[in-house]
Amino acid sequence: MKLCLTTLGLFAIFLVGLGEAQVTWPNAIDELEDVMFLNSGYRSRGFGAHVTPCSFSEFGAGRQTAAEWLRIGFHDMATTNVFFAPHGGVDGSIQFELNDGENIGLGFNTTLHTYSNFFNSELSIADLIALGVYASVRTCSGPIIPMRGGRIDATIAGPMGVPQPQNVQGTLISQFERMGFNKTEMIQMTACGHTLGGVHAGDFPDIVAPGTVTNDFQLFDSTLTFDNDIATRYINGPDTDPLAVGISIAATRNSDTVTFTADGNVTLQALTNAATFNSVCQNILQRMIETVDPSIVTLSPIIAPYEVKPEGLQLTLLSGGATISFTGDIRVRTTARSVSSVSITYLDRNGAAGGTITTTVSGTASGFDDTFTFYGINANLPSTTSISSFTVFVTDTSGTVETFNNNGAGFPISDSVIVQTPQSCLSDGNITVIAAVRATLTTPASFNITEKVPSTAGKPTVSPVPSLVSTSTTMVQGAAIGPYNIYSGSLSYNYSTGLKYGVGSGAFADTFKDATLLGTACSTVGTTIPSSTSSVVLSTSSVTTSTTGVITSTSSSATATPTLTHKATVGPYTFLGCYTEATNMRALSSESFYNYTGMTIEQCEGDCAGYSYFGVEYGGECYCGNVINTGSVLTALSDCSFICPGNPYEYCGAGVRLEMYELTSLLSTSSALQSTSSSSVVSSFSVVSSTSTAKSSSSSVVLSTSTTQSSSSSVVLSTSTSQTSVTSTSSSSSAPSQTLGIKQTVAGYTFQGCYTEATSERALSAASFYDYPAMTLEECAADCVGYTYWGVEYGGECYCGNVINSGSVPAALTDCSFICPGNPYEYCGAGNRLDLYKIGTSTASSSSSTTSTSTSSLASRGISSTSSTLSTVVSSSTSQTSTTSTSTTSSAAPTQTGPAIKPTIGNYSYYGCQTEGTNIRALTGAVYFNYPAMTLEQCAGDCDGYKYWGVEYGGECYCGNSWNTGSVNASETDCWFTCPGNPLEYCGAGNRLSAYYLT
Incomplete structure (x- = not known):
């Protein structure tokens, strides 16, 4: 929420009145x-x-x-x-x-x-x-x-x-x-x-x-x-x-x-x-x-935002040991400040003047009452003199310069212990950390991790809050490089989510590091000073300071820097190319993760571990799946142009474009990757027909090495023919894709139907468990072993019991519409509704019985078979090609024979068909997803209070109070996806929003 400057000014006066000084960082x-x-x-x-x-x-x-x-x-x-x-x-x-x-x-x-x-x-x-x-x-x-x-x-x-x-x-x-x-x-x-x-x-x-x-x-x-x-x-x-x-x-x-x-x-x-x-x-x-025990707790002063705050500072010893890379951001509060530029002047490790480093804008952020701009640091420093502290200079648009010296102490940064993040790695339950420690330190280096371990005592009264468990080990000293000794250490871990690590030696440490940002492959620190001339900031052999204090390079022997590229391999995955989204659905629809501020290819690979494919889109969106859905095809490599926010040397797709990777084991051993140089455009692919390739619901897809020209993507539909279709990625010999439906049996339990809660208590009250991020029917069955009944409600709530309490009665199957967060092909009840199972054979009426893959089960849930997330296309076994097709059922009201633009939804009026923004979502206030059953009315309710909202891709609802740069009105015909929850409404399309504004 943004407030007017008058309100913000009052907040500033409020804090000043309390006499709260800026804290020291x-x-x-x-x-x-x-x-x-x-x-x-x-x-x-x-x-x-x-x-x-x-x-x-x-x-x-x-x-x-x-x-x-x-x-x-x-x-x-x-x-x-x-x-x-x-x-x-x-x-x-x-x-x-x-x-x-x-x-x-x-x-x-x-x-x-x-x-x-x-x-x-x-x-x-x-x-x-x-x-x-x-x-x-x-x-x-x-x-x-x-x-x-x-x-x-x-x-x-x-x-x-x-x-x-x-x-x-x-x-x-x-x-x-x-x-x-x-x-x-x-x-x-x-x-x-x-x-x-x-x-x-x-x-x-x-x-x-x-x-x-x-x-x-x-x-x-x-x-x-x-x-x-x-x-x-x-x-x-x-x-x-x-x-x-x-x-x-x-x-x-x-x-x-x-x-x-x-x-x-x-x-x-x-x-x-x-x-x-x-x-x-x-x-x-x-x-x-502030009600706390004063004998135990001493509360801090009232927290006000820093006017200037360092964020993510990191030193890294570069190959040869002559140079240290200095990166990070300076966060400047811009609520009542218009900034022209930001620079820092630093002292070397001995306290002598070091020079001045200029910055560039990294991005902006906001809170309830404040706005901030981040200014990125990217400098190389001589390792012999290095850095110890710095002062920040903020120049506003009028030319006035503000000096921030951290209450006179300068902003400190230590070069005694340096975690070498480029050489450290996280893989298969093991974390290995490499560190550079000044040779003058005599205390052995130690390495520690802190895991967030789920509480296990007393289930189901287990605490929802995990325990913090720390483990440490003494590191092994290796080679000396420049003025540093290189240390290494490894520890095993059980839980990667929230995993933190750090290295210390005596009174010096580099700690509270996010382990999930590490790559999956470790390397060593080079012992040779590179001779490349591509260093971004300065050379490693001779550095001078001009009369203005700006660091300048006087040698061509610069440190080599990474090159922005499409990564050929990430862990066990191999790059496939730049792919479009699918027809009326996501290309990869099993799971999704979002990190618009720090996404990397490695992070998405870790999130999607175990899936056949993963892809990164829009810079910060990660999608996983075991099949590339119909309509997703290879496109020009240049289309995937967004740079990953967590790694400026990687590409992270673009709007409606995925940086696509496949498990290497699924690729043909005889295939080779197309070059990813800027002069080449990968534009075609072929289906591998090898019977040794295993993948659910579609044949393996690899990049063609036969062309670099832009052309329509093609697929081989069968191992017995070379004819192609431009819209299908299914092999004629492929097994049908799994679809959303009712599971009749789960671990010895049989589906009873969709049940209401009881009159004055839970329908099943013996035990309860919660797992909103990943609940499945199988998980609930395992939690309730020994009970006669179990049921899943609200998507993530599991209840067990030996009796169904009074007042709980069967309801319409359509009432149980929530999809299990841990398995998109299962239903997990709804609000006040349970998908109920009983041990042994079914007592449910045959009228409520469906198979897990039948279209009748979809209809019973109130979902048309035209819903894009549920349709499956299997090509014929003949040698002829076929275009994608879906079956349709008519559910139109008598007064309306087909989908149409709705002029008003509640207090909102139709705004038009709107494009996405430039490198950013058009609306960034809030986002909601409901691919099986989205309607315009649902999005309007979710975005209540916002000035604008729009539905995209059939099942994605976006809210905001303003349109971001680059979002413009498009042709009405561009918004042609029908809403999965109401086929008589339009719900945008790929990169298009059916948009409404508050009237």
Whole structure:
């Protein structure tokens, strides 16, 4: 969310008024500061994206993540007892309290799963819980909650004591006093907490009757935003707060009424003033997240964004040891600053003047209230003198120069211990790290890793938060190169996600490195100084400093630099070429991953390990699959022109173009790769007919070595013929592709149908497990071994039981529409709906029985066989060619015989068929995917509050408040994909959005 400068100015005044000085870098709050302020753009951390816009939830309808983040902050704090030591506070203990009966609902579990992605040795779960309160209030247009860092995570559950809806007034007052808040503050905190979110009927059926409100979710007030509607509607009416009116009264669960009347509504009456409400909430919520045990925790000063902050600084000893590469970024806060240029002046390792290094713009980023520009450093320094610290000079557009010297200390950088990232590697459960250590250091070098290990004790009450487990080893000293000794060390690991590593020697270290950015092949540091003249910055043999302090080169013996190229091999994969997307679907549709700030070919290869193919598109999008879907064909190599954001020497596809790789074992041993030089254009491929090649649903595809001319791509359709088709990649001898459908049996269990939840409890209540990133039916079956029934709900929730509880009844198969995140060919229930299985033979009626690959199962789910993600094309066994075709079924309403442009969708009007931007998505506010069932109405709901939204590729929904550079209006006929969830609507096309604007 962007705010006007007036608001930003007030924030600046607010911070100045508190007397908070800029902290000295590096600082203990650096990781927290990054996560707090870099929500989108270059080097963004994406924390705020989970609650943007305010109404958003990635877990389906009837959820509001911002409300859940606000709620978990209170529940974590609420077990505090200020009369005893240690007295708790915001300490992350809620991760061990999810099954104590006081923390009902999935929101706490899913929130902790989300926070776990950001959790590491420098950022605690407790700080993330506090940060979640700041982010949720800010994204919903509430006040800026001052944020401090330094909270320490608990290792066990706290005592019972979270206020419950049935508690009487005296109990509630006593509970808040135990937390350190008086009666007035109790009322304030309740009102400020209940301005967001509501009550779920499934969790509290005696407060909200199931089936009486949309999605069984009743809001506390009439808005989704942070405002005083909760107070004004209570005082002036009409009040719809389920904790104040309705069936909660008879059930004595109307705790908001009990709380608000504790002082005769005096406090709540004051909160009907909007300014008062914001001021009070800012204060009380700050106090809530700053409730910590002072004997254990010392909170930092209030965190304000750095005006200037180094990011990702890295030294690397180059071949021969005479030169050190210095790279990284300088982040400059541009909220109220217009920058012309940025340079740094550095001191050498002995404190003498070293020279000046100019920078170039790397990218921009933004948070809720601030914008930033990153200025890249890429310089080579003599290893004998090197660098020890630097000062930053920021020149604005008027010519005024600001000097930033890190509170007089200079920004430090040590060259005593250097991790050699180009030579280090990560592969097959083993990490090998190479480091250069100054020969003057006598302490042996050590190497350590920190893994995020899933908690395993006490399942299913296992904590959603992983444990941090560190391992270290002494490194082996090798050759001396220049003034450095080279060390190496290896360690095995079990979990690569979030894996960090570092090297130390005595008081010096190079630590907190992201292991997933390493390549898969290690190498050695060269002992010879290169003679190439292609160095970007300066030579290695003679460096002088001009009178202006700018580093200049005086020799031709420069250090060789990597060359931007299409990588021929990455791990076990071989480059196939530049491929188009498929017809009406993704070329690779099994899994997808996104990293617009740091994607590399190696990262995508790691994400897609085990798949036959992977490809990188749009710079930051990684796709995996075992088959290249119909319509994806080889195109000109020059089409894949986007440079990888995580490695400027690699290409990462382009718009509707994939940098495509295939498992080398699937390629013909006699085939050779086409040259990837800039003078060549790979434009054709052939199908290998060798029977030794194994691949699901299509023959192996390799690059042709017979041509470099641009021509239509072709495929050999059968091993017995040379005739071709320009639209199909299927072999006549290929097995049909797997399709989405109902699995009749899973691990000895038989499908029973789509079932509702029970009346006042879960349909299956014996045990529960959660895996939103990767749930499959097989995983749930394994978790529920020994139980009579199990079912998957909401895509990632697994429930077990020996009986189906009262009120759970069969529902329409179309209700269970969520696709399993771990297997795109399986269904995993939906909101309040379970795909239910029972041990042994089926008792379901034959009318609900389908096969996993039949089109009838697709129809039963409300999905037309024309849905592009589900169609399969198998060419005939004859020697003739055939073009791609799909079967169609008519589901048109009587008043409409075919798809048409809808002029209005809710509060939005049709904007036109819009292209994507130049090297960037046209709309970058938020993104949602639903390839099986996207509709215009769904996208409008997902993007509610944004100025623009558009649907692309049939199943991709993009939101934003402005169109990015390069996005222009296209021909209406360009947007021709029909929506998979409504074949009477248009949902864009490849690189085209059916776009709407807020009216």
